[in-house]
Each structure stands twice: as C-alpha cells, then as structure tokens.
Amino acid sequence: MATPYDVQGHIVAMGGGGFGGPSDSLQLDRYLLGLTGKSQPTACFLATASGEPPAYIELFHEVYGGLGCQTSDFSFFRPPTADVRGFLQSHDLIYVGGGNTKSMLALWREWGVDEILREHWTNGAVLAGLSAGAICWFEQGVTDSIPGPLTALDCLGFLPGSCCPHYDSEPDRQPAYTAMIKDGSTQAGFALDDFAGIHFAGSSEPRAVASLSTARAFWVSSANGVVTEQPLPVHKLN
Numbered sequence: 001m002a003t004p005y006d007v008q009g010h011i012v013a014m015g016g017g018g019f020g021g022p023s024d025s026l027q028l029d030r031y032l033l034g035l036t037g038k039s040q041p042t043a044c045f046l047a048t049a050s051g052e053p054p055a056y057i058e059l060f061h062e063v064y065g066g067l068g069c070q071t072s073d074f075s076f077f078r079p080p081t082a083d084v085r086g087f088l089q090s091h092d093l094i095y096v097g098g099g100n101t102k103s104m105l106a107l108w109r110e111w112g113v114d115e116i117l118r119e120h121w122t123n124g125a126v127l128a129g130l131s132a133g134a135i136c137w138f139e140q141g142v143t144d145s146i147p148g149p150l151t152a153l154d155c156l157g158f159l160p161g162s163c164c165p166h167y168d169s170e171p172d173r174q175p176a177y178t179a180m181i182k183d184g185s186t187q188a189g190f191a192l193d194d195f196a197g198i199h200f201a202g203s204s205e206p207r208a209v210a211s212l213s214t215a216r217a218f219w220v221s222s223a224n225g226v227v228t229e230q231p232l233p234v235h236k237l238n
Helices: 027-035 054-066 084-088 099-110 113-122 171-183
Strands: 009-012 042-046 070-073 093-096 125-131 136-141 150-152 157-163 188-191 198-203 206-208 218-222 226-231 234-236
Touching: 009 027, 009 157, 009 188, 009 218, 027 054, 027 093, 027 125, 027 198, 027 206, 042 054, 042 226, 054 070, 084 113, 099 113, 099 136, 099 150, 113 125, 136 171, 171 188, 171 218, 171 226, 188 198, 198 218
Parallel strands: 009 125, 042 070, 042 093, 093 125, 136 157, 157 188, 206 234
Antiparallel strands: 009 198, 136 150, 188 218, 198 206, 218 226
16 A cells, blocks of 8 residues: 655545534544644635535534634635735645535646645645545546546645545445556545545555544555455544
C-alpha cells in the first residue's frame, strides 16, 4: 500500500455522508478539528464543486460553528479578497465539499489554489473533504463529473494512487472501480463507504476511520488480472 510524502500536515479523505446529515454523529468532523491541535481552530469551507450553494455553505457555518470552530468560506465568484493565498493559509482546516470534481479542479488551477493548498499542507494544515473533496487529493479519482458512465479523473496528486467514494451507497461505484483497476486505466487505491475516511499523516501508514459502525474502507489493487479488495481495519470514532 502506498504512503504519502513526508510533510507536516494531514489529509483526511471521506467517502460521503456529510456533516449535519440524519445519520451523521459529527464524529468525523470532531476528528478533523482535533487534528489541528487547536482549542478554537479556524476552518474554511470550499463549496466550489457544487457551485457554492448558499444553503450548503450556511450548514457548514452552523455545524462547525457549533463545534467551537471559527468558520469562513471562500467564493471564487464573489471573492472576499485578492489575496487568495493569505486568506486560505490563515486557516487551520480547509474542508472541501462534494460536487463536480473536474470543474472544481479547473477553477482551482486557474486561481492557483492547487499550489496554495499544497504549500499549506506541507507546512502543517489539515486538508479534508468528502466525495469530490476526497478524490481531489489523489493522483486519480473515480468521478461522475461527466454525464454517462463513471470515469477516471486525473486529480491534484498530493497523495499517490486513486480513490473511489460512495462505495456502499451508489451501486455502480464498486463494479466501475474494480473494472478500471483491472484494465489498468486507474491505479490501485482506496475505496471508501459513506461515513468512512482515510487519514494520511506524513509518511505514516494511512489510517481508516469511521463515524458509522458499518462504514468500511478497502485497498483495491490488481495482480495478474485478479482484483483484490482488501478490507482495512477501521477505527470507529465515538
């Protein structure tokens, strides 16, 4: 199993579910805030992938503000400042929401956010997200950004390998991901159920965590034409 680069920060990629949902205990959210090492951390929400809907952004402020966090968000259509680097890097946690990964990455690259976030992570920040906000950190991700069958998408490459979210909640994810890995169009990687995440901290072995007792994580790889879904030990948060 591949491990990431030796950096100071953390990345937590989550399969789905989302803060504030009916099944969400918010334990993953508390886990993210705990990684900052701050009693009153600052968190910035990037809702780029979903087109920055006000209700989604307001929910983030409500939930994370209720967890004792100082919250903000950054809009690329109504930017609060020209100093994108300074704004984003002033936060302990950057949380990336779900949506269209391909469009999000195109916008980020135009604004230089890819390099800003890489620099921030290297210097100790916590980067996290679900769905689009999970796969974006890897070399490749399985996405529904383009209408039609699921496709592989080249992503930021902060983390080696690939990632597939919603492994339990969307029936087409598992067969699509295993087929891509079998034919070599996608690298080996992590498959994540909703309410499960994979935590990368420097060069340490990735750690699977979950806020739901049934949520799973797998390392999916292929050898000699045979695909293996290796269940990972999942630390249940409570």
